Amino acid sequence: MVNTEQGVCGRTAASRIGAARAALWLVAALLAARQTAAVLTRPPGERLVDLEAWTGPQGVPHLSGPLYDAGRFTGTPFAGLVLRPFADSAQQTLGVVWTFGTLLLVVAIGLVVSRALPVPVSRRSTLLAAPVAVSLLMLSLPVRGSFHLGQTGVIPVLLVLLGCFAARGERSAGLLVGLGAALQPTVLLFAPLLWFTGRRRAAVGAAGTFAGLTALAWAVHPGDSWAYWIHHVAGAGLGGGPGGPANQSLHGALLRLGLQGPAEIALCAALAVVVTVLGLRRAVRYAGDGQMLLAVAITGCVAVAVSPTAWQHQLLWVLLAVVGRVGRRAGDRLLWPVLVVLVTTLPGSMLLPDLVPLHPLRDNTLLVAALAAACGVPFLRLGSPYFRRPVPTEYARPAPARWGAVPLLPFWRRALSRPNLLLELLVIRAGYSVYSHIRAAATGGVDAAEAHARQVLSLERALGIDIEHTANHLVAGVPWAEAFFDFYYTSFHFTVPLAVLGVLWVRRPADFRWARTSLAFATLLALLGFWLYPLAPPRLMPGLGYIDTVHGPQDLANPDYGAMTAVTNQYAAMPSLHFGWALWCGLVVLALAPGLWTKLLGLLHPLFTVCAIVATANHWVLDAVGGALVVGAGFALTHVLSGRRALLLPPRSVPPARAAGTTDAPARTHA
Known part of the structure; x- marks a missing residue:
């Protein structure tokens, strides 16, 4: 009898999980359809604007001249070499293929991330993780930027994730990470992570692949390679001024603070060394603890901070840091994921009020989040007793109501403890910003x-x-x-x-x-x-x-x-x-x-x-x-x-x- 009841309960729980999973995948599909439609329904000149930076007046790519003369192409010379095979594609066809290709890459990232969660994860979390991950990716600013601008920022992220979690053998892992570094140079920081976590052949392979592909691009495009690596110092200044708010790196933040010249370069280099050392040490420690996905996210946040230019489409690493668990109390556990999701989903102007003392923080919200993940946030270790069982929140039951037939939601409970203040402030501020935008649009x-x-x-x-x-x-x-x-x-x-x-x-x-x-x-x-x-x-x-x-x-x-x-x-x-x-x-x-x-x-x-x-x-x-x-x-x-x-x-x-x-x-x- 007991076994029968347990079986019924198990089937009921499984059916609920299945229904929740289907609903979440529907949400992810709707978000994907919305992003795709938002790009393809825009007129030419307002969509895939970075992609059109290397398309000619007849709608086909033109890569015969220098890549960086116009200042709009921001990829590496190797990226330009990879784009050459598209030279016979019409702009309309290229835009459709590029948009749906980006969509597939984002879904692939979500699937890899859901399979790379730390070991002590419940079956329910494992089943629901994939659609949740894809939905968060679709809502994030980096993915939206990749869709609308026609950028390649999601490709290095996927290559690193495949190299760290899906590749069979260290040789293929090193090849994937090195290919990602050839497209986005700061990805080479994953080579030290591989080295210090015992995958030394993969680390050497990543460095060798990066060097070989960069040398190939230099041989084919020597002028462009000189312009990118020497004149622009690994792309600094391409695609806009490095001191603009779009550059969420230490270099961009120091320029926005008014520092210029040799003093700014020296300070930026010193800070980059400190962030790299602290971040990689933390990443290696969490990788040894069994949280390799968190280690990858921390290393990516280091790459964001120390890069000469970190544009919006390159900041997907910050969202991956949401996998870290912070806080001993259950009431505090949501603070870090909510903060990361808000920072990577809403612009800084919506998260903080327009007050002059807050401008340095408002203009650098993604950088601050990346630095926090890389160097400061005390993520819990797997061995911590609070990792899976935080201090529970104490709840109270409502007093009997006069109208007993009123259907109260069974999961809606009032907590007795004081809510996390920072979490409340974040939600109130973000909610009011969304309210203000909807109110302004409701004309x-x-x-x-x-x-x-x-x-x-x-x-x-x-x-x-x-x-x-x-x-x-x-x-x-x-x-x-x-x-x-x-x-x-x-x-x-x-x-x-x-x-x-x-x-x-x-x-x-x-x-x-x-x-x-x-x-x-x-x-x-x-x-x-x-x-x-x-x-x-x-x-x-x-x-x-x-x-x-x-x-x-x-x-x-x-x-x-x-x-x-x-x-x-x-x-x-x-x-x-x-x-x-x-x-x-x-x-x-x-x-x-x-x-x-x-x-x-x-x-x-x-x-x-x-x-x-x-x-x-x-x-x-x-x-x-x-x-x-x-x-x-x-x-x-x-x-x-x-x-x-x-x-x-x-x-x-x-x-x-x-x-x-x-x-x-x-x-x-x-x-």
């Missing part, structure tokens, strides 16, 4: 926005709540009132919600998760409103006489070209998140604040906010109603998914002072 045109505004105004007149014009002119006629509401509108929209979240994170970690989730749901629902119902605020309605007290006069004849249009979507007014977020703050304070006066003080913020958005002509009254609706829906969704805010604590979580007087019944808490 429906000026005519539609003004038509919707007339609909809202007509409804308000029918309800007798069209007070915007009166309130706007009343406040604009009182200087101190105008100054106060302008200041309130521009100053407290972000600071108060962040302050509330900060206090909850410190004092009430379980309630922080409840409040943060409800705010996130409300914001997502608001995006639907921006997208489906673009709405002109009162200040942008021509002929109605509203005074824009915050932004000053606008060019209402051409509102698409107004000064504020470059900052944000001016027609994302319904619902009002200015009021929605303020109402969220008031309700959270009302629910959690200890004293009556504190609760009442918290309610002043949404009151002042609704007065400010109406008085400054930035929103209609019904916009505030919409903001209240999405906030209510956010709290409702959180309740449906995770239960009541009140929690049932496990007995061991009861403080000692209370534990003496408790019974066997679980304790109830609101924290």
